[in-house]
Amino acid sequence: MCCSRYLKTIMFISTGTIFAVGAAILGVGIWVTVDADSLLDFLDAPPELVGYLLIGLGLVLTFIGFLGCCGAVRESRYMLLTFFIIILLIFIAEVAGGIWLLVSRAGVKKLLEDINEKVVVSLKEHYGGPDDEAFTTSWNTTMDTLECCGYNNYTDFYGSPHVNMTDLYPIECCKEGTYCDVVRAAVDANSGCLPKLETLIKDNALMGAVALGVCGFEIAALVMSMVLYTKVGQSD
Numbered sequence: 001m002c003c004s005r006y007l008k009t010i011m012f013i014s015t016g017t018i019f020a021v022g023a024a025i026l027g028v029g030i031w032v033t034v035d036a037d038s039l040l041d042f043l044d045a046p047p048e049l050v051g052y053l054l055i056g057l058g059l060v061l062t063f064i065g066f067l068g069c070c071g072a073v074r075e076s077r078y079m080l081l082t083f084f085i086i087i088l089l090i091f092i093a094e095v096a097g098g099i100w101l102l103v104s105r106a107g108v109k110k111l112l113e114d115i116n117e118k119v120v121v122s123l124k125e126h127y128g129g130p131d132d133e134a135f136t137t138s139w140n141t142t143m144d145t146l147e148c149c150g151y152n153n154y155t156d157f158y159g160s161p162h163v164n165m166t167d168l169y170p171i172e173c174c175k176e177g178t179y180c181d182v183v184r185a186a187v188d189a190n191s192g193c194l195p196k197l198e199t200l201i202k203d204n205a206l207m208g209a210v211a212l213g214v215c216g217f218e219i220a221a222l223v224m225s226m227v228l229y230t231k232v233g234q235s236d
Helices: 002-034 039-043 047-074 077-103 105-126 133-146 161-166 182-188 193-203 206-235
Strands: none
Touching: 002 047, 002 206, 047 077, 047 206, 077 206, 105 133, 133 193
16 A cells, blocks of 8 residues: 555656646747747748647647556546557657668758758858848847857858858858858868767767656656556556
8 A cells, every 4th residue: 555655656756747748848839839030040040830749749749747646646547548658659669660760861961961961051041141031030040059050061151041141151151250251161161060069969979868768757656556457457
């Protein structure tokens, strides 16, 4: 009895946290959908699309958190079983995705190349354009923060409205902090943002720890929900 009460308390707290996180993500998704001038513009991604994805994720997490939390408190076998099935499906999908990432490196490389091409094209078409101030400002902020230039390097700005109008490259592309032409940029340019991001990710072991933590939490949730499900069945 004491063990059952302890499990109920842990599951209530953990699933309640999931519910709160889901609600927060849902709120951010709604904000991004409403705010078309979001900083997401720097990736040239439609804010509405990203907003809908966040809303969907928020709704799923909120629903999962509600099932686990309410199922534990009310000792509902139906809710606990539904919670178990959903978490199990998510866990299987994550394992399958991890295996795919390890085995299909060519697919991952192709995906990165597609993203690369999309971002570079958006830079050439919109950076410095009279109707693309939000896009330009977002990229300037990103480059200034990471001390990088373009997605790959300064050549990403070839043909952009800014270069076409000024024959100069962005201040962030030049280590001296001033606008520079192609000759100086070729010698004195900061590296691209993609290599900086790759280095940042490689040097940051936190992502791996978070992934392991998520998997560990899911396994614990599966065990707790099934144990409670069994105990509730025995008490009926």
